């Protein structure tokens with residue numbers, strides 16, 4: 001039985017590299033890479049090349065002017081000798097935000113941001129850069145001035161193409177017309193309704209001579225050159241892969257060649273069936289959030305290896321799923337027999353590209369195809385090194401600001417990474433899969449619970465984790481050390497309570513929480529405050545704190561609420577779900593929010609983070625064979641972005 005990784009404070013490497021407006025830039029580390037066997041390193045190297053080869057596909061999908069805008073910006077900042085300081089500074093700021101967000105749209109708000117200098121200053125900077133040897137993407141016969149005039153609205157006018165994805169454009173306005181992304185051209189929702197797409201996930205839909213045409217993303221189709229390069233790297237990767245992974249890569253290559261849905265399905269099945277390979281990749285048109293219709297896939301790639309020690313812990317948790325089920329604090333009628341924990345891998349990412357970088361998810365569950373999920377299951381990964389980098393780059397002042405005591409802040413610094421990873425794993429592995437629902441719902445509680453379903457289900461999974469977190473079973477499973485257990489529980493309960501306050505910074509307008517995970521966490525904390533003695537509100541120097549008083553009371557309250565939440569799900573009690581969230585989860589006091597926002601702003605806390613990826617370099621012998629792969633950490637966002645674009649450093 002192995003113990004969890006020891007927590008030490010000796011990691012003095014730089015994590016937070018710089019701040020750009022409300023974004024943070026953080027270095028990602030992949031410490032396990034160097035110890036991997038050469039064949040796995042070589043495999044990862046080829047997959048890494050395949051990942052970076054598709055980066056510009058996502059730029060183009062996100063906005064049709066993205067690549068041209070990026071070329072202009074990169075030419076200016078790499079030929080900056082004659083540019084005045086103030087303008088250069090502003091162009092650098094804007095360019096970094098452009099890279100972090102893959103274009104001029106903010107990740108969180110989907111809204112356009114613009115250059116803050118004058119068009120004349122920008123034109124002077126471009127002219128100086130041209131003098132210094134910059135090569136701009138001018139069209140045939142076009143002068144630099146004409147190019148800049150043509151592009152001026154793109155850089156300077158927030159009203160031109162204002163929103164990348166607009167799911168609520170307002171009465172009488174069209175979803176697709178109101179969204180600036182490049183997944184459609186000159187197409188409306190009404191057009192799409194009568195049109196049967198043969199390539200729903202992997203095509204751009206355009207109007208040509210009055211008819212709708214699908215431009216398929218495949219070899220010989222749209223993005224032909226990029227996809228050919230990706231496929232070339234995938235082909236080189238295959239001989240280093242396990243048989244199951246090789247089968248998945250072969251299926252992926254076939255899909256990139258044909259673009260046919262049947263081949264996409266075959267690939268998804270092959271990918272999900274490869275459950276045990278130590279290295280894995282996601283490479284293709286995957287998530288559909290950028291499409292207001294939720295149909296077209298955004299290109300992304302991730303390459304990662306399994307973190308065996310952490311994954312071992314998750315598997316032990318999954319194997320004990322029935323033990324937890326038998327002890328769920330709800331009506332025995334709702335207990336399930338034969339429950340199997342969801343199998344998940346803890347992974348370390350080596351590189352991310354496209355839709356998953358520089359801003360990255362922390363957990364992924366794929367494939368999205370519901371039929372495949374039901375027949376073959378899914379693969380779930382938690383990005384361990386990303387979580388760690390988030391934690392290490394969080395400032396102590398921030399923890400201090402919302403913690404009631406110095407001890408609470410210290411406890412968070414020491415244990416929050418361990419505690420939140422454990423709670424997240426419990427949420428995923430023994431939370432979502434637990435419990436049974438009554439026959440009359442026919443396996444489909446969503447229909448009864450409607451818009452309340454997601455927040456309720458997230459609450460249920462959170463509460464399972466919170467309820468069992470203090471259980472001695474976790475020590476028996478080797479997930480925590482007995483001596484640290486109580487401190488870890490306290491750190492997690494305190495973080496959970498604090499979060500209900502801190503999360504309000506994200507809702508700067510209105511007095512309602514919309515996002516389901518946020519609703520769930522607000523509901524749980526505020527319900528406990530109203531129905532138990534576990535958490536109390538305290539005030540000091542005009543500041544509000546949510547303070548955990550008693551661990552036993554917290555666990556008891558979590559169990560009591562969990563029993564009710566499970567009943568609501570099992571019976572499909574819509575009225576009770578609605579009342580729960582309307583009372584505790586959705587509405588908040590705007591004065592409290594304003595206080596939190598002011599505190600966060602005084603600390604200059606980032607709202608989101610872009611990551612600098614590790615860099616791989618192949619060491620080759622005289623015959624060109626790879627004899628080693630070295631990993632390094634650039635610690636410089638600008639240098640990495642320019643390198644990805646094939647430009648020299650500045």
Ligand SMILES: [Zn+2]
Nearest residue numbers: 427432458461
């Ligand atoms: Zn969940």
